Amino acid sequence: MKYLIMVLGKQADYDAMSGSPAPGQPAWTEKDIQAMYGHMGAINDSLAESGELVDAQGLTEPSQGRLVTAAKDGTPVVSDGPYGEAKEVIAGYWVVDVENIERATEIAARAYACPQPEGAPNYPVVVRPIGEMQGDEM
Structure with a gap:
């Protein structure tokens, strides 16, 4: 089963x-x-070697992203977004194909243990199963 493991940041x-x-x-x-x-x-x-890695990416800083909504007439509205007010955003992720959620959480725990300077915030690592669509649902 595939899981999305997300690292958070600000x-x-x-x-x-x-x-x-x-x-x-x-x-x-x-x-x-x-x-x-x-x-x-x-x-x-290690994930590539075990065959469990599907994809992994670090994301650029939130200020480089865009927030897309729509006006009442349906016209797209693009803005820099409320990143200053946002709590955490996704800083990076792994998509893994592993046997069960226990294995996915082992990987997340390893990501959580990432070294950082003393006093830097350490955010939770989020694990979410990726739903698979069946036939006509695509």
């Missing part, structure tokens, strides 16, 4: 990784960033 986290810490948010050093990439790369490598 714009302030991306800023801290770029050297602009916010109050209560330490700046990341190059060593911190390399440790994070090394940890995530090791997860990717």
Whole structure:
């Protein structure tokens, strides 16, 4: 069964990784960033080796995204979105094809243990089964 494993973050986290810490948010050093990439790369490598990896991507900072809604007449309205007010957003994800949710949560626990600077927030890692559509439902 396929699962989506999502790592969460905030714009302030991306800023801290770029050297602009916010109050209560330490700046990341190059060593911190390399440790994070090394940890995530090791997860990717082991999932690829076991045949469980379907896809994995880190996402750009929320300020680069767009929010799409519609006006009353149905015309699309595109804006930078309420990222300042948003709690956490998806910072990256894995799609895995594993035997059961227990295996998916093992992978999520490994992602949660990612090294980071002392005092940096550590957000939950979300695991969601991916529903599979049957025949005519597509």
